[in-house]
Amino acid sequence: MGRPVVGEARGVDSAAMWTLLLLGSRLASAEEVEVTLWHAYRGQEREALEGLLRRYDDEHNGIRVVPLAIPYEGFTTKLEAAAPRGNGPDVFVAAHERIGSWSKLGLVEPWSAPPSGLHPVTVEALTFEGQLYGLPLAYKCLALFYNKALVPSPPSTTEALLQLRVAGGYPLAYQATEPYFHAPWMFAFGGGVFREGDVALDQPGNAAAMAFARGLLTAGVIPDEATGTLVTQLFNTGKAATVINGPWFIGEIAGEIDYGVAPIPQVSGAGAASRPFLTVEGVMVSGFSTHKAEAEALARFLAGPEAALTRATQGGQSVATLAVYDNPAVAADPILSAFRAQLDATVPLPNAPEMAATWEPMARALRRVMRGASAPEDAVRQAQHDFAVVSRPPPEPADPTVAAVLVGLLGLGGAVWLGRGVWSARRELLAERAAYLWVAPAALSMALLVVVPFLVGASVSLFEQHDGQWTFVGLSNFWSILSSADWPVFGPQSFYFALAVTILWTLANVVLHVSIGVALALLLREPWLQLRGLYRVLLILPWAIPNYITALLWKGMFHRQFGAINALLGLVGLEPVSWFGQFSTAFAANLVTNTWLGFPFMMVVTLGALQAIPRELEQAAELDGATGWQRFWRVTLPLLKPALLPAVILGSVWTFNMFNIIYLVSAGEPDGSTEILISEAYKWAFTRGHRYGYAAAYAVLIFGVLVIYSRMGNRLAGRKVL
16 A cells, blocks of 8 residues: 655745645545454455455555454453443444444444345344444354255255154254244244334244244154254264254364255244344444544445455355345355345344343243243243343432442541551561562552452442443342342242352362362372372363363263263163253252362372371371271371361362353253352343343352351361451
């Protein structure tokens, strides 16, 4: 990209020269305009987009586009945090689902009218309350993938789908307990999420769709407890004739599979098309951009027909520009053509802010029906009730005066207390100033990384966030939690139920961790045991492997149809267990997984402590006639306590907040009964309408419980309490 150059002037007076220099400086400054673009593309989509941006740079000397690829998982969080502070992009490419929230935050700039030639449903997706907030680039939706070796031609109706036969497999595989994948049946039966602008999860069509999905399961058409990994495995091994999935599934299909893509079959019983949710990737101008005109021009370029053709042919995208599909290269692509055909039978994923709070109630209702624990009509009514609770209006604002006075008094009292402590210890501080200087960096780090974040989090618990606005509500969040205002006291979503489950979870884990760890340590110290070094390495491996990997492995082993645990039960003549269908078995699955992860720590601690215990003490007790149990209970265990008790306290705190296992193994199933306090706090923050204040109140209560427990444990261990 070249810089404009002012030519050499001859015979020109000084005034004209200054005019030329000023013009040159203005041109030079214009060249420095940077337009930052954020996106989450990878692979060939990213290459196609960045190639277009380079072309745009070459054609527009006054603009320099700076693309930045943001990981998809953190895109929304980074955007909402950075843009209002002036650190975000001028223009960004993102899915349309959060348009409603972003418009209320002023994060997206409205558009007057879209360019012509775009599919109307893609424009509808980017429209909120009658206002367009972006230009559609591409779309993603579900479609039917079929194995041509098993299904020469795709079925057009579910009746034809039911007639497929796969030896040792299934006619269809999809994630049946996920609302996003269930949507085609929901809309085919006339159901939906919204009705006349309000959330209505209890529609008759929703119940009929759940009954239909349950029928597919009981008839053996689809596998039970299907995850994304299982669906891929079944399709790649020829055990699933067809799969309902999106374009991202293409990268997971094995190279040797000859497959095709077609629209999802029409539901024969409903006589209507199966319409999946539609996700539209739009290019949007940030409401906080300082170069809105340049950003809008770039957005129009990316949404134009020429750029759309490049994104389709080079990036493999299903683009929103209809004229592109008349191009011979695009028309000859069977994948793009199939998704273009499915586009006409889609429903834009609602972009209203309330949509985020519907996923959990819908998923819970669907899972209850699929495992036969609830009738469809009862499940959808409960889903509507759950949504009403998590989306209730925020508490009434409170007067912050009293809180400000209390905080001021506490701050003043703390300053006085600290000052008196420093003054009384001034001689010691001066005498040992070198030692205190050495620990000062650590103390400062702890203050910045632990104390300050905790105080900020505790402060958040006194506020409520709604549509980007923070309101002081005082102790309302704590009162709502402790009074169980929205849930039955003994219901799964109650704070007290979650607390009881958390205590049971912690106690059971610590007992198993200590028992197994101490037993193995006692065995590994015996001189008669061969290959002790090898055993030690092998037994430490569960602790060394990242716990999220271990959790996913154990979750797979607990699968009802394909898990190793049920396979072992079958070998001894026992019936397979639906491990996540009831509280006892789901809790046991979590417990087994975390025990596998936790016993190595106690084993290592015990092995280290045993090295300091002279064997002569046990030998003397043996000569005195003590049994093995008596020697352990009267000699070994008392000497182990100084090392074990701190480890038990530490292990208890870890287990109390062991979020990963609950989230990845049971996911709180069934019906949230295996949730612990920390996973409940997570859901209030991120899946129940972003109730950050409510989640922070949960965190403060968790901290209080652990402080009480730690002080009791320290006293039990004979240590000085801080």
